[in-house]
Amino acid sequence: MGLFLLWFFFGIGILVQVIYLLVIFGKTAFYTGSKSKSSSENEEGVTVVICAHNEFSNLKTLIPKLFEQDYPLFDVMVVNDRSSDSTRRLLEKMMESFPKLRSVTIKYTPPHVTAKKFALTLGIKVAKHDVMLLTDADCLPESDQWIRKMTEPIRNQGKTFAVGFSGYEQKPGFLNNWIQFETLLTALYYMSFGLWKRPFMAVGRNLSYRRSFFMDVKAFKNLWHIEGGDDDLFVNLYTNGRNTEIVLDPEANTISKPKENRKDYFIQKKRHLHAGKHYDGEDKRKIGLYSFSHALFWLAGIGLLIYVGLDQSWEHFCVVFGIIVLRSVLITLIFKAAEKKIQGTKPPKNIWILDFLYLGYFWILGTISHQAKDIQWK
Known part of the structure; x- marks a missing residue:
């Protein structure tokens, strides 16, 4: 037996x-669909939204890189969330050099509201354009076509969500090799099911959607109490095969700095996996x-x-x-x-x-x- x-x-x-x-x-592995268009008829305005907490060094690198994007109408909104470093002074100085850079400062987070969701909601609420493109302060676009290609499904195909990939820098060592593997496996989950018209998650390091939709569904209603999930849980609630497009194009990717020790990686993944228990059955x-x-x-x-x-x-x-x-x-x-x-x-x-x-x-x-x-x- x-x-x-x-x-x-x-x-x-x-x-x-x-x-x-x-x-x-x-x-995903055998994907033969055409890449997102490099040019588009509708070049609607886009706001890139970044939430930053003590991200002075990362913002110093990221902001100039963003303004190298090959797209005619966009601005950048940085939400300075309770930073105690020199983030505020950096933003004030950079706004003199980059007129399309704007920022809002958060001094405290209200009770019973998670910090990241509050910061993101405030940034989206005061955004100038209706098309939002989200990333993190420690990310960099992989090409100057990032804004154009990540927002193309929303601007030209009538989609509400565009889900992209965000990888990590390749470095020597077992931990980094593991990070590359786990990130790829996660991408295979959400990109493959998305291509099969069954989307269920995304990563906030490379995600686009409309501000009007976000406000219509009352932002993170029913999610405020959950730490994390500003990306995957929000997407899990509202995406479907009709309103979501997977952007599978290396030029539409962002890349992040990987964790370099097991403790930091453990904390990060514990937060990511914790949100999964709130997914739809x-x-x-x-x-x-x-x-x-x-x-x-x-x-x-x-x-x-x-x-x-x-x-x-x-x-x-x-x-x-x-x-x-x-x-x-x-x-x-x-x-x-x-x-x-x-x-x-x-x-x-x-x-x-x-x-x-x-x-x-x-x-x-x-x-x-x-x-x-x-x-x-x-």
Whole structure:
């Protein structure tokens, strides 16, 4: 009976994993759609909104870079959220050099309201244009076409949301390699389901939507009490296959500075994973089914290798081992193809090893994040 159950669970794991890798993730990996247009008939005004808390050094780099964008009508709104460094003086000085730069300062956050959502709401409320393009202070556009390409679905296709990709700088070391892998896997979730017209999340480092829609739904109504989720939970509530477009184009990406130690990375991911428990039930299953089948595949596969190995059933051992190898080859190929489509860069190293380690990462950190009470922005 035990052997039968191991084979049964292993078979279920293989079936679901193949569906995800080839059919769902394959939508991104084998994407053949045309890139977003480099020029457009409607060059509607765009406001880039950035929330910043003690981001002096990052803003010093980011703001001049933003004004290199090849787009005729845009401005930049920086929300200075309770900064205690030289952010305010920097913004005042930069506004003299960049007339399209504006800022608003927050001195305190009202009770029972999370800081990031309050800052973002204030920035959007006073924005000059209706098309919003959100990013973070530690991000940089990957090209001077970022504004044009990220907002094109909203300006010219009548979409409410445009969801883009934001990656991390590639650096040596295991932690950075892991960050590249986990970021790519997350992108495969939300970009692939978005391309299948089932969008359910986004990252606030590269997201566009209309100010009028944001105000119509009363900003973050019913989300104020949740720390985080200003991007994925907001998108989870309001996106659908008709009003949302995935922008799959390396020139429309942003890139961020990665965490450089495990403690900072743990805090960041705990905040990200914590928001996931508030997703719609169907959207939880989109991630959960992959992770559950991933666990079935590896645990049942390892169990079978041990069982048939002790039983010296080498034919069965070779079959199981061969299936594990084939899946490792498949996931490596899918991730490499997806990385090329999304970023146009080299994929993480040793993907099959990282895939195995993801087994512990998701279930351990996910459980800790789900139960965490100390989640905060900054």
